[in-house]
Amino acid sequence: MSESSWRMVAQLVIDHPLFPVGLTLLAFQFALWLYRRSGWLVLQPVMVSMLLVVGALLACGMDYATYREGAAPIAFLLGPVTIALAVPLYNNIKRIRLLAWPVLLTVLVGGSLTVTLTLVIAYAMGAQLPVLASLSGKSVTMPIAMLAAEQLGGLASLAAVFVMLTGVIGTALGPWLLGVSNVTHPAARGLSYGINAHAIGTARALEEGSECGAFAALGMSLLGVISAVLLPFVAGWALSGL
């Protein structure tokens, strides 16, 4: 075949309605294979597949809106699967009841520290990054923004990109950081994943086991509920003081 007919075949593949789904599945399976083969926890499958998908889309000149529309069958499952996290939560209800106070204290302290650090860093960089300063309030209000499919219609907002990066990087660094600081308790590991890397961290925690996954889901949901209720006040107060 000549070069022009090869190009035509490539265009047909790219134009196929299933191309985005196929691309996502291929990228994810390759990332998973790489993750297991290499044994490097830093090579988070979500992060590697994200890079592969973005690279492929740029290479074939497809914009994100078209990709997202085509990959909707995959993205639509995010909501229902998040709801499924109620089952590991329920299955570990005895452990959660026993550890209710430690969980609540850690979520409050860890959550407010995360918020403060983000605000302080955003403020410190505010001069060079007016962009970051403007998002400081919102990015921390929604650690669970990843899950808000409605809000994800366009991930264009800075806050959403910020939240997404936290999840990916937190999950990539999490296992190593917890290992270095000698945190072996499954509930403690899970809670830290949930607070710091929300849903992507929860996915990783589930790999470590049911208890770890349950506490990650708990940390994520609790932080989400608490910050959704409290943060508008706290952020408003903090920002008015700056």
Add this chain to the structure above:
Amino acid sequence: MVLKGLTWLVLLQIVGSLVSELLLPVLPGSVIGLLLLFGYLLLRGGVSEPLGQATSVLLQYLPLLFVVPAAGIMLASDALLADLPAILTALCLSLLVTVPLCGWMMQRLAIRVEQREEGRHE
């Protein structure tokens, strides 16, 4: 069986989105759905087999589902991309502090509570 469980989850998502839209815009529909299902399981006192099967199958693929929204980083503006190194540094720095701190604090508190509980049983 898996399909039956999935049907429940999809219906809960729809209800959750409705509640979020009409009453509680601060929480996304899926989190409201999660809370509803959790409440239902507490009331019912157990996980039915279809639901248990569907969740164990679906939760394996949780990371896959994040790939689509994560690729939305493509939409990041040029201004953000120019600042990306700074943003990444800031993020990594704060994670270096908070990940070990949350884990360490929870571990200490949890072990203390567990020991007290064991002491009570003896």
